[in-house]
Amino acid sequence: MVKVGIIGATGYAGNEIIRLLLNHKDVEIKWLVSRSFAGQKFADIYRNYFEVLDMECSGKELSELADSVDVVFTATPQGYLSSVLTNEILEKTKFIDLSADYRIRDVFTYEKWYHIEHKSPELIQKAVYGLCEVNREKIKNTRLLANPGCYTTCSILTAYPLVKEHLIDPDTLIINALSGVSGAGRGAKVANLFCEVNESAKAYGVTTHRHTPEIEEQLSYAYGDPIMINFTPHLVPMNRGILATETATLKEGVTAEDIRNAYNKYYKDEFFVRVLNEGQTPETRFTEGSNFVDVNFQVDERTNRVVMMGALDNLVKGAAGQAVQNMNLMFGFDEAEGLKSVPMVP
């Protein structure tokens, strides 16, 4: 049994990691850390665990806890892990970090978009970006896993085969994305009250959203040259789900068949990426509760553009599910262990 600790357990992502791990046959949860709820029973906060999970939230420091587990999940605010992690701690246990602290290779880019000083830039090079379908082999050997963001997972996987195969002009790539409200976290903010969010839609973080450089960096690796995009996220009134709609101009002579071949080349054998049949558009509900990403595309011959679409559950493939998938890779388990549930509809 792999021994697991979770820091930031009472956020929506932390809670989701626990839900998934309780379904995992090779894992034992050793402790849960939550500063806000230290000393409280976890099942009193998330009553879905009533009589299921009998653990208290701890307020202990990472340094006291690292020895006791094989892997730590950190579902914590930006800047937390980078301010407490050291090489010494990293030798004791592995880390799967759901924050952005180690996702971006260039520390200046991180600091510019996040407005935070990075406290352990020397560790960034040890981190592997945990987009399983792209970095599988590297993930298997890392001790510090930077788990991708929700928007980024969806945005990158939707465009990846076309970018990698140079089927689109990357300078024309425009990404619009919709998110359910759980992506905004469980903090007590007026902006996320039911009556402020329900029955409304809005764009936010326009031209400034922090997932932009993360998407750009990964798509640049795929393309082989730097890519710059416009990424516009939107909030829509649902609990879960990310939907990415991406438009780009096709390179000369590229056909719909070429595009389908590219998707199949990269995803045919991927359990968690489902390339839908022609004419089917991804809907977030068909991924809800699961680790699937559904993708598809439509070519517009009038404008010589392709519209790519991707859907996933932001708390699963966009956070906790991918984190568990990464854990499976890092510990040599079946990659889908604990993640085989069918999406729940309706």
Add this chain to the structure above:
Amino acid sequence: MVKVGIIGATGYAGNEIIRLLLNHKDVEIKWLVSRSFAGQKFADIYRNYFEVLDMECSGKELSELADSVDVVFTATPQGYLSSVLTNEILEKTKFIDLSADYRIRDVFTYEKWYHIEHKSPELIQKAVYGLCEVNREKIKNTRLLANPGCYTTCSILTAYPLVKEHLIDPDTLIINALSGVSGAGRGAKVANLFCEVNESAKAYGVTTHRHTPEIEEQLSYAYGDPIMINFTPHLVPMNRGILATETATLKEGVTAEDIRNAYNKYYKDEFFVRVLNEGQTPETRFTEGSNFVDVNFQVDERTNRVVMMGALDNLVKGAAGQAVQNMNLMFGFDEAEGLKSVPMVP
């Protein structure tokens, strides 16, 4: 492996049976019947099953299919199973019927509330009412299982210990219940369109809802004398969930402690019924996707009444989950096999 067939597979309850059975280690689904979608791939209708379940909907008759499976789930309109089931077919395979056809012992009561002529009243006595926590032993030996309704499961389990132990005056029992919209089925009706249901609440079936006699019959068995209640269901804008709020006058001298003892007596060892801690009120979200029923109560000393509350997921414990729980009992499996998922929040 138990071989299973499902009739009415494309309704919300049918779909949910499949979701749960795919998570069950001892079951093999042999066929799916759907009149409306005969010949279509199931995964084209419920795209959550894309690349997960590769089966077509069949339009075949029960008589052609009964031989091939150990158990048939019928998630069909009222009157279907009673019009096709015979003793001969019942010898070939077991049935778990999610309709009301065999729930009510007295055929006249059935016909009066359902406005349907019962076509096989002689089979009613062979049926066992599948409220697992109450009828467990009988369920193990039946071939014809009448799976309880969603409102009824919630309403009965919430009041059962107090009725059974004669702690309340049953003539004063008033049941109000709320339901998510999936309880209304997947038929194309204007009344269930998003814009007709969203942002609104209403009572319906006032004094005439068909679950009334079912609740009355079961609570009468528990009490030992006939009970008549008022049951008022309401539709509220959410996908899933039943919440029952039940009020009754306490018999003389009954205390909150007596009530808690009664709940514990019947439910302490029940995996799927969770008696919450004092002061916690059940919320449907904490049962979503799971087979749990959460119950609790509050005594009002001013009025000498008790307010009992119960919450469950109408598609799981209120339909498909309880059906699988019944199947587990009927085939000697662990009663919770395939049903151990933690509720999904948010």
Add this chain to the structure above:
Amino acid sequence: MVKVGIIGATGYAGNEIIRLLLNHKDVEIKWLVSRSFAGQKFADIYRNYFEVLDMECSGKELSELADSVDVVFTATPQGYLSSVLTNEILEKTKFIDLSADYRIRDVFTYEKWYHIEHKSPELIQKAVYGLCEVNREKIKNTRLLANPGCYTTCSILTAYPLVKEHLIDPDTLIINALSGVSGAGRGAKVANLFCEVNESAKAYGVTTHRHTPEIEEQLSYAYGDPIMINFTPHLVPMNRGILATETATLKEGVTAEDIRNAYNKYYKDEFFVRVLNEGQTPETRFTEGSNFVDVNFQVDERTNRVVMMGALDNLVKGAAGQAVQNMNLMFGFDEAEGLKSVPMVP
């Protein structure tokens, strides 16, 4: 033009008063007070007023402001008005208080249910309870109007004719009610976040909700003897709306016709109370944005009970709309001035 000031302008009720008053031909809004947002433009907080209302929120005290207006609306927390109001201020201007401070005649009852010390109990007797359809004549002459609560308005008006005419046994009256989330206010609380409320239903304040004594007091006046009830409120995922479902035993010999006659006797000439046709159940959506209350009932001959139902918009007839209706009465305007909008569907 009547000059109006609003204290607590940035809560949902305050905002709704402004929306309605902007539609009123005889009113001029002089100032808006909001402690939390003092110095900010109102239209920056509620952007529905962008280019419509060019006013800043003030942080001034009531004593500085009372001189300048004919009437003050206080949409403030419990205890605010009673702690600042004096006879002297009350001579300067009239008050329409949307809090509970002056709703309950007996100060001990207030303090017991609200857990607040009442700072001006001597003013309670000057207040008139502003349920327009019941207290119309008294309202016309008061300077201190206690505007009823949302649940109470709905609960009382639904039962009033039957209680007043002694058609039901008041000891058997059970009230269950559902509320949209705006009733919980605009405070930044985790419990009211979208993801905590959406896709769920729960009872709360069971046996202890503060609207209980208010309903009891008013129904007692109507009946002529003290009445004690059980009132159980529920939160459901919608922005607006109250739905009350009330059950009571009929007195001997009372028929459905008697009940309909009673409703007609009290409400036939009431513009804002609509007694629906036989068989129609009230739905909150059909009152949304309007000052209407829709009521109806169903007799259950099996149990000799009546189920009464009422629906309204908690922010309009349940708060701001009734406040404006009261203002109209207090200043001799057409009672429906500013309140004639048709409910908005969907």
Add this chain to the structure above:
Amino acid sequence: MVKVGIIGATGYAGNEIIRLLLNHKDVEIKWLVSRSFAGQKFADIYRNYFEVLDMECSGKELSELADSVDVVFTATPQGYLSSVLTNEILEKTKFIDLSADYRIRDVFTYEKWYHIEHKSPELIQKAVYGLCEVNREKIKNTRLLANPGCYTTCSILTAYPLVKEHLIDPDTLIINALSGVSGAGRGAKVANLFCEVNESAKAYGVTTHRHTPEIEEQLSYAYGDPIMINFTPHLVPMNRGILATETATLKEGVTAEDIRNAYNKYYKDEFFVRVLNEGQTPETRFTEGSNFVDVNFQVDERTNRVVMMGALDNLVKGAAGQAVQNMNLMFGFDEAEGLKSVPMVP
């Protein structure tokens, strides 16, 4: 008093026209036509009008009815009006058509995108495209008004000043839009059931949505040269609202100030178009129930693109409200008569 008839009165747009006209001081509704509900009381279908509007739905033909009114609103399926309208009828009364029948100048384009044969192409040239802020003078003199689509009104008004002033490269214009579910109409379709739409988001009509040529035609007039765009609509779980997010490359040297100046040039004096302050993004809730369009933009200096955003209520400015605004222009009323309500929040 202008006498009005409405055909297609029981759809969501028809119902909204009635709601607005009941608030209009110079209008008298003479008849309502609804094929599906002929002979039924309108207030029995939309119970918001209970005791407010006492009219029956008629099943009569246009030819019998045209004489009796000054203007007919047709909120009917595509192809209806073009199949019954003649020059003779057009001499008797004016028409405001909410369908697309007369919106597109080129009949071949209409037939290609709508897959319908146009039955009165000779009348197209008599029609004026009713985007009030753009075609105000022409609208005043027409007898046949083609009321714009919901997506198109939002998409065009959001981009219009930048296109008209040649601030963006029109070949780079990408439009993504979100719609509430009322845009899909009131037909009894499984796809629009609450449980199919709630808690999900999807793109639809990708590269083929019928509003595409309408947007292109109007923006081409503004630009002076043909424009071809990608328009991708999405369905999100809310009753009302359109949100358009539009991205385009800036022409050389264009600054944020140039863009703001352009918006102000065209919209400063427009009552219904609100150019928000810098940094504010449009939210559909702040337009709900009103005829406002909220627009704003953000320049991305990294990519030299502008992101334009627009929000409106699809049933008001996107349908019925703009229709009434057009009526006001056609009959010489104050353009905002009946349309001054403040948006309702929450």
